[in-house]
Amino acid sequence: MKIYRIAVIPGDGIGKEVVPAAIEVLDKITQLDGSFKFEWTTFPWGCDYYLETGKMMPDNGIEILRGYDQIFLGAVGMPDLVPDHISLWGLLIKIRREMKQSINVRPAKLLQGLPSPLRNPNNFDFVVVRENSEGEYSESGGRMHSGQDEIAIQNAIFTRKGTERAMRYAFEMAKTRRQHVTSATKSNGLTYSMPFWDDVFAEVAKDYTTIGHTTNHIDALAAFLVMKPENFDVIVASNLFGDILTDLGGAIMGSIGIAPAANLNIERDYPSMFEPVHGSAPDIAGKGIANPLGQIWTGKMMLDFLGYQELGSKVLNAMEATLAQGIKTGDLGGTATMREVTDAILNQLS
Numbered sequence: 001m002k003i004y005r006i007a008v009i010p011g012d013g014i015g016k017e018v019v020p021a022a023i024e025v026l027d028k029i030t031q032l033d034g035s036f037k038f039e040w041t042t043f044p045w046g047c048d049y050y051l052e053t054g055k056m057m058p059d060n061g062i063e064i065l066r067g068y069d070q071i072f073l074g075a076v077g078m079p080d081l082v083p084d085h086i087s088l089w090g091l092l093i094k095i096r097r098e099m100k101q102s103i104n105v106r107p108a109k110l111l112q113g114l115p116s117p118l119r120n121p122n123n124f125d126f127v128v129v130r131e132n133s134e135g136e137y138s139e140s141g142g143r144m145h146s147g148q149d150e151i152a153i154q155n156a157i158f159t160r161k162g163t164e165r166a167m168r169y170a171f172e173m174a175k176t177r178r179q180h181v182t183s184a185t186k187s188n189g190l191t192y193s194m195p196f197w198d199d200v201f202a203e204v205a206k207d208y209t210t211i212g213h214t215t216n217h218i219d220a221l222a223a224f225l226v227m228k229p230e231n232f233d234v235i236v237a238s239n240l241f242g243d244i245l246t247d248l249g250g251a252i253m254g255s256i257g258i259a260p261a262a263n264l265n266i267e268r269d270y271p272s273m274f275e276p277v278h279g280s281a282p283d284i285a286g287k288g289i290a291n292p293l294g295q296i297w298t299g300k301m302m303l304d305f306l307g308y309q310e311l312g313s314k315v316l317n318a319m320e321a322t323l324a325q326g327i328k329t330g331d332l333g334g335t336a337t338m339r340e341v342t343d344a345i346l347n348q349l350s
């Protein structure tokens with residue numbers, strides 16, 4: 001039997017709750033299939049680990065993770081105890097960078113059984129391809145002086161390689177979908193990075209003559225996602241713009257607690273990392289009321305990436321059937337606990 005060795009990092013807050021729930025669902029689906037299974041190894045890395053050791057993960061953490069097929073992560077962050085830039089850069093962003101997970105794929109679509117907060121959701125179905133290795137999230141810059149003289153500089157780094165890689169990935173994805181790519185820009189306000197981004201987009205588009213392409217400024221694009229989300233197929237965006245658009249994608253589905261994500265090493269030289277869009281949700285952590293659907297859908301993306309698309313579809317169908325039964329957590333206006341939602345999905349799969 002084929003065995004996939006998965007490194008599990010539940011992380012902080014609700015990550016510790018939703019990750020085990022999603023693992024139950026993934027184990028169930030592999031039992032139904034019978035041809036392979038997941039072997040899970042859990043690492044206690046995150047803010048608790050930081051408070052004990054001064055590090056978010058051990059120095060050889062990346063080396064340890066290299067020994068696994070994929071990584072399944074919940075969320076990172078305990079903002080009251082550890083500054084967010086320390087916790088995220090010490091674990092989540094460090095893994096994304098060092099394991100060259102340069103593409104972050106984040107779908108959003110109207111789900112069966114779940115009314116969108118939009119008045120006219122029009123069956124929207126889009127995927128954001130977020131550049132995941134550079135852009136506005138860079139370690140280039142600094143802070144100096146203090147008080148009224150204090151200065152902060154944060155540089156954005158855009159390389160031709162990284163930009164083109166994300167755009168080509170988006171165009172290739174569009175071939176398998178509705179043949180359209182929208183580029184998120186802001187070349188009216190940013191005078192170097194985004195004009196460069198636009199140039200690369202225009203060049204890459206020339207290689208894909210059968211795929212339609214549009215460029216929208218990020219501000220207008222955010223508005224369009226609310227007013228006419230059905231117009232979008234694949235959206236390619238820089239690190240920060242993609243980050244923001246994908247919480248919006250979650251919101252128009254019904255909750256950011258549903259939105260899935262995959263940090264992909266497309267060369268498959270390193271493990272990829274599957275972790276939902278949402279964070280550690282400290283406001284609801286420990287109460288058993290977190291929505292597990294984002295983590296479960298993220299598990300579906302891992303199944304897809306490993307080549308088990310049929311099983312992935314079964315997971316999404318079970319989620320939708322559960323929503324249609326009205327079994328929902330509070331963020332979706334329901335009263336079910338995380339346990340109840342998970343059990344309902346497990347039942348759908350048996």
Ligand SMILES: NC(=O)C1=CN([C@@H]2O[C@H](COP(=O)(O)OP(=O)(O)OC[C@H]3O[C@@H](n4cnc5c(N)ncnc54)[C@H](O)[C@@H]3O)[C@@H](O)[C@H]2O)C=CC1
Binds near residue numbers: 277281
């Ligand atoms: N990928 C990651 O690990 C991310 C980590 N973070 C970190 O998470 C911490 C909290 O950040 P926030 O900005 O509050 O974002 P957040 O996504 O954790 O929470 C925003 C709001 O959405 C709700 N929410 C999120 N996921 C939910 C779920 N599965 N079920 C029900 N409700 C859910 C929360 O209760 C909260 O009201 C911070 O430390 C932040 O840096 C934030 C985003 C991504």
Ligand SMILES: CC(=O)C(=O)O
Binds near residue numbers: 088243277
């Ligand atoms: C950090 C964060 O918010 C994200 O990667 O989505």
Ligand SMILES: [K+]
Binds near residue numbers: 073076276277279
């Ligand atoms: K996350």
Ligand SMILES: [Mn+2]
Binds near residue numbers: 243244247277
């Ligand atoms: Mn985010």
